[in-house]
Amino acid sequence: MQLRQEVSAWRPRVAGVVEVFHARFTAHAYPMHVHDEWTLLIVDDGAVRYDLDRHRRGTPGGTVSLLPPQVAHNGSAATSHGFRKRVVYLDTTVLDERYIGAAVDGPDLADSVLRRRVGQLHRVLTSPGDELEAESRLALIGERLRALLRPGVELPGARTEPPGADPRHAIAGSLRELLDERVVAGVSLQEAAALIQAHPAHLVRSFSAAFGIAPHQYLTSRRVALGRRLLLDGRPAAEVAIEAGFHDQSHFTRHFKRLVGTTPGRYACRIHGSV
Known part of the structure; x- marks a missing residue:
């Protein structure tokens, strides 16, 4: 199969939008990773399968996928001809952290209104100079997402806190804070273990168990x-x-x-x- 990659990325002058990313891949698999922002994703052709919080997910036709910040996930094509996707990365001014738990439990939203609005937003974001329209459409998207996620309504078995929030994962949380502080400088495992006062192997196991991704x-x-x-x-x-x-x-x-x-x-x- 011939590999095909088409990528376009930009940062529009629209408050709340960190990046817009359009891509067409025939054979690319994303390893486990995290984003600082919300990932609002629609697939226009093909399908994507991914793991989020140790659950296999997918992007059936017509859905909108909302992947929360700081929650590990991967991704790969679910069809032989790959996929074509449009992504907008949103900061927490659009959707705050109260919605992370609900998004982890149900990241794939089958809502035709939301799907249409996200498509309209992408159309506007490709035309510099239409910032007011983009901001208006984004406001409606945020409103729709909040209505669909409804963090105040507890569903049976629903998570109320993001992964890693369990107090039993305090060691993992300490390591994540240390890694966040030293993104550029980095830190060795031995140094981290000394600072957190935990055995190196226990650090790695705790972090991977809490966040579904290895520290490195x-x-x-x-x-x-x-x-x-x-x-x-x-x-x-x-x-x-x-x-x-x-x-x-x-x-x-x-x-x-x-x-x-x-x-x-x-x-x-x-x-x-x-x-």
Whole structure:
């Protein structure tokens, strides 16, 4: 099968929107990773399967997938011809953290109104100069999401807290805070164990059990996310590699391609409308 990759990414001048990402992949599999933002995803062709909080999920036709921030997930094509998707990454001004638990329990939303509104938002976001319309459509999307997720209504078996919130995972939480503080500088496992006062192996097991992702995978995904933001700022890939905490550009390129589906250079060449 011939591999096909088409990627377009940009940051519009719309409050609440961190990035817009359009992609067509025939054979690309995302490893486990996290985002700092909400991932609002629609698939226009094919289908995507993914694991979220240790549950297999998918994107059947007509759904909108909402993946919460800081919750590990992966992704791959569920059809032989791949998939074509449109993603908008939203910060917590659009949807706050109270909705994370509900989104973990039900990330794939079969709602025709929401699907139509997300499609309309993408149409507007491809036309610089229509910021007011984009903000208006985004406001309606946020309202619809809040109505669908309804965090105040407890469904049978529904989660009320995001993964890792259990107090039994205090060690894992401490390690995540340390990794967040040292995204660029990094930290060795031995140093982390000494700071948190836990055995290194126990640290790794606790973190993986709490968040569904290994500590090194978490740190790498945070660094790639930082790299994406710097590339959207128009920074050259060679500089971004070092500023995002990678040893060199080849190291950055290898991990970026695994997590984004294209190289930093190709990603940067397809950016438009950046600020």
